[in-house]
Amino acid sequence: MGNCPAVGVDAGTGQGPELVLRGRTADAATRAACGQDSPPAAGETVIRIPARMVKQIRKTCDAAEAVGARL
Numbered sequence: 001m002g003n004c005p006a007v008g009v010d011a012g013t014g015q016g017p018e019l020v021l022r023g024r025t026a027d028a029a030t031r032a033a034c035g036q037d038s039p040p041a042a043g044e045t046v047i048r049i050p051a052r053m054v055k056q057i058r059k060t061c062d063a064a065e066a067v068g069a070r071l
Contacts, residue, residue: 005049007057009064017064019057023047 005023026034026046034046049057 005053007049007053007060009060009067011064011067017067019060019064021047021049021057023049 005021007022008020009017010020011017024047026048030048031040031046034040040046
């Protein structure tokens with residue numbers, strides 16, 4: 001994945017395929033603002049993904065759906 005924001009598919013989970021996203025950890029103010037709407041569950045965090053990755057995320061969503069259809 002290198003040393004930059006990335007997205008991939010993990011098809012080997014017990015719950016079906018999942019997207020794996022890597023981005024910058026959001027600052028405390030952003031995490032607090034997001035937590036007001038929906039507090040994160042244990043093991044969750046807020047990350048930032050650059051908007052330039054929208055196309056890559058769409059392709060990865062399509063790949064995850066294709067893997068799920070074969071399960």
